[in-house]
Amino acid sequence: MSEQAPDTAGRELAEEARDRVRFEEEALSRADQVYQVARHLAGSKEEAEELMQETYARAFRSWRSYTPGTNMRAWLLRILTNLNIDRGRRKQRRPPERSLEEGDYSLYDRLEETTGAGSSEDEERLLNRLSQSDIVDALTALPHDFRDVLVLVDLGEFSYQETAQILSIPIGTVMSRLHRARRLLKQSLAGSLENER
Amino acid sequence: MSESPCAKCERLLQLYLDGGLNEIEAREAENHLDDCGYCHRQYRFERAFREHLRKTLSEEPMSPELRIKLAALRSDVRPAGDP
Numbered sequence: 001m002s003e004q005a006p007d008t009a010g011r012e013l014a015e016e017a018r019d020r021v022r023f024e025e026e027a028l029s030r031a032d033q034v035y036q037v038a039r040h041l042a043g044s045k046e047e048a049e050e051l052m053q054e055t056y057a058r059a060f061r062s063w064r065s066y067t068p069g070t071n072m073r074a075w076l077l078r079i080l081t082n083l084n085i086d087r088g089r090r091k092q093r094r095p096p097e098r099s100l101e102e103g104d105y106s107l108y109d110r111l112e113e114t115t116g117a118g119s120s121e122d123e124e125r126l127l128n129r130l131s132q133s134d135i136v137d138a139l140t141a142l143p144h145d146f147r148d149v150l151v152l153v154d155l156g157e158f159s160y161q162e163t164a165q166i167l168s169i170p171i172g173t174v175m176s177r178l179h180r181a182r183r184l185l186k187q188s189l190a191g192s193l194e195n196e197r
Numbered sequence: 198m199s200e201s202p203c204a205k206c207e208r209l210l211q212l213y214l215d216g217g218l219n220e221i222e223a224r225e226a227e228n229h230l231d232d233c234g235y236c237h238r239q240y241r242f243e244r245a246f247r248e249h250l251r252k253t254l255s256e257e258p259m260s261p262e263l264r265i266k267l268a269a270l271r272s273d274v275r276p277a278g279d280p
């Protein structure tokens with residue numbers, strides 16, 4: 001009977017090693033999805049890559065705090081968002097105070113105007129007038145607080161509640177920042193169309 | 198002074214799309230969207246815009262180098278024979 005103890009311990013160790021490997025494989029299999037969010041939370045590709053490495057280093061260290069069967073991508077993104085905030089990369093740009101009264105409708109109106117299209121123009125065609133770099137630049141130029149919320153909700157697909165928890169802000173703040181972020185983004189895109197003319 | 202229905206709809210549209218309106222407000226927005234071609238086009242555009250944003254911003258894949266670096270961060274408890 002007494003020789004069973006080391007045996008059990010050995011089995012437990014082996015099991016733990018297996019769990020850990022399974023965890024690591026699953027975390028790595030989510031890396032592409034996590035990267036899509038990291039890329040736009042961070043200001044540049046280089047920063048995003050650093051952030052990914054810090055996140056995975058942290059995740060692999062604290063793998064025991066992950067509950068198997070729960071949302072791995074969300075778990076990783078929570079770590080990533082907090083590390084990103086901790087990096088103190090907040091060279092806060094002040095959001096433009098002017099022009100916010102300009103309505104939400106302005107981007108569409110501008111696109112229709114500049115495309116010279118009638119009302120039947122389909123949305124996809126209008127949107128294709130916005131280049132990928134215009135969109136990425138406009139997002140990068142958003143104040144961090146706004147960008148975080150927009151990226152977590154629209155790219156991370158977190159609910160308002162989850163986003164509020166991740167960022168430790170009230171849910172009402174999530175909503176107001178989100179709306180401001182979308183509005184600023186659209187205004188800046190409408191501006192980029194203006195410049196092309 | 199009462200606000201034009203379009204201005205109100207414009208203000209509610211984001212919340213509507215985010216599912217952030219209560220039942221009465223949502224119905225009000227829907228009624229206006231049904232009646233007003235302009236707001237309805239804005240609504241369709243807004244939906245398409247969000248989708249476009251998501252697609253456009255997800256187009257840049259992770260580099261193979263980063264993938265290798267992340268894999269290298271794993272512990273060394275790999276069972277024998279595992280890569």
Ligand SMILES: [Zn+2]
Nearest residue numbers: 203206233236
């Ligand atoms: Zn209307």
